[in-house]
Amino acid sequence: MKNKHFFTFFVTLLLFVSCSDKTPVLLNRTEFALGTYCTVKIYGMSEGKANSALKEAFARLSKIESIASAKNPDSELFYVNENAYGNGVVAVSEELFALLYSGLFYSRLTEGAFDITLGAIVELWGIGTENARIPSPEEIAVAVENSGYEHLLLNEAELSVRFLKSGLKVDLGAFAKGYAADEMQRVLIEHGVENAIIDLGGDIITIGGNNGAGWRIGLTDPQNTGEVCAVLRVSDKAIVTSGDYERYFMHEGKRYHHIFDRNTGYPAESGLRSATVAFEHMGIHGAAIHADALSTAFFVMGKEKAVEFVSTFQQINYILIDDGLNFTFSEGLDLEIIK
Ligand code: AMP
Numbered sequence: 171m172k173n174k175h176f177f178t179f180f181v182t183l184l185l186f187v188s189c190s191d192k193t194p195v196l197l198n199r200t201e202f203a204l205g206t207y208c209t210v211k212i213y214g215m216s217e218g219k220a221n222s223a224l225k226e227a228f229a230r231l232s233k234i235e236s237i238a239s240a241k242n243p244d245s246e247l248f249y250v251n252e253n254a255y256g257n258g259v260v261a262v263s264e265e266l267f268a269l270l271y272s273g274l275f276y277s278r279l280t281e282g283a284f285d286i287t288l289g290a291i292v293e294l295w296g297i298g299t300e301n302a303r304i305p306s307p308e309e310i311a312v313a314v315e316n317s318g319y320e321h322l323l324l325n326e327a328e329l330s331v332r333f334l335k336s337g338l339k340v341d342l343g344a345f346a347k348g349y350a351a352d353e354m355q356r357v358l359i360e361h362g363v364e365n366a367i368i369d370l371g372g373d374i375i376t377i378g379g380n381n382g383a384g385w386r387i388g389l390t391d392p393q394n395t396g397e398v399c400a401v402l403r404v405s406d407k408a409i410v411t412s413g414d415y416e417r418y419f420m421h422e423g424k425r426y427h428h429i430f431d432r433n434t435g436y437p438a439e440s441g442l443r444s445a446t447v448a449f450e451h452m453g454i455h456g457a458a459i460h461a462d463a464l465s466t467a468f469f470v471m472g473k474e475k476a477v478e479f480v481s482t483f484q485q486i487n488y489i490l491i492d493d494g495l496n497f498t499f500s501e502g503l504d505l506e507i508i509k
């Protein structure tokens with residue numbers, strides 16, 4: 171890449187703008203997985219090594235999809251959703267168990283703002299599918315009744331799962347991409363990758379510091395999703411955004427989006443248009459799953475509750491954009507607001 175040239179790359183949530191010739195992009199691969207376009211860009215290493223790193227990272231991604239997708243009838247999670255009520259317990263793989271376990275952890279931690287058991291509500295609305303519609307209040311009441319992490323029982327000794335309610339469905343969509351990004355990061359680092367960007371439809375991990383230049387990541391303008399409203403400069407961070415413009419439909423001037431409030435069964439109306447969470451990963455993996463769970467939770471909580479939550483649990487970097495396009499963000503971020 172030449173000095174004054176930008177490369178720009180649109181993703182669902184964020185727009186990347188990187189401008190440095192210090193670490194030219196070497197290999198770039200995109201695949202569709204977990205309902206989104208997943209791209210990895212590796213900078214500055216030998217082509218053979220980068221190729222095998224990419225191959226393994228994407229193999230890891232498709233393995234995770236075969237476990238954690240709620241939509242794929244062949245996935246392990248799909249089997250659990252069909253069988254964990256009534257037929258006794260369902261034994262699961264260690265990996266799915268670990269995901270359910272941390273999902274339950276974040277569900278409790280956020281008091282249900284993030285809740286991995288909203289599958290009935292998600293399915294009913296069908297946002298982002300051709301069956302998207304506004305359900306009747308009665309249907310919504312039933313789906314709310316059939317949701318809630320308190321109806322999910324995990325047995326660590328047996329690695330088994332049991333639902334205490336018929337109709338309960340687990341949906342890991344709010345943090346599976348973060349988990350996959352973490353896992354891909356681990357694979358890349360094991361292969362000696364030092365500078366890379368993993369972008370799973372807006373769940374982003376930057377590896378390395380772009381030789382001191384940092385990576386510049388643009389935040390989508392919620393009111394004009396083809397444009398950027400702020401630029402974040404980072405290195406070695408996971409950055410994840412939840413926004414109401416990702417998947418939605420409009421009806422009579424009102425936006426119906428894909429992030430739900432389990433108390434109402436309707437798309438969350440917290441006054442936020444987007445919530446971004448950024449964590450330093452310092453080469454240790456696990457930052458993106460954390461950022462993914464919390465960005466969804468903050469979106470549902472709204473500004474006041476999210477800020478209060480952060481005051482209890484320190485070291486969470488966040489950027490909240492409300493429906494007036496006002497920014498609320500934590501100190502210590504290298505953030506440039508351009509609108
Ligand atoms: P995200 O874009 O990470 O905020 O995740 C949104 C996805 O997670 C949706 O498409 C649903 O599959 C699922 N979901 C929706 N609302 C919630 C919620 N409150 N807690 C957990 N998962 C949710």
Ligand code: MG
Pocket residue numbers: 343344345412461462463464465466
């Ligand atoms: Mg999320």
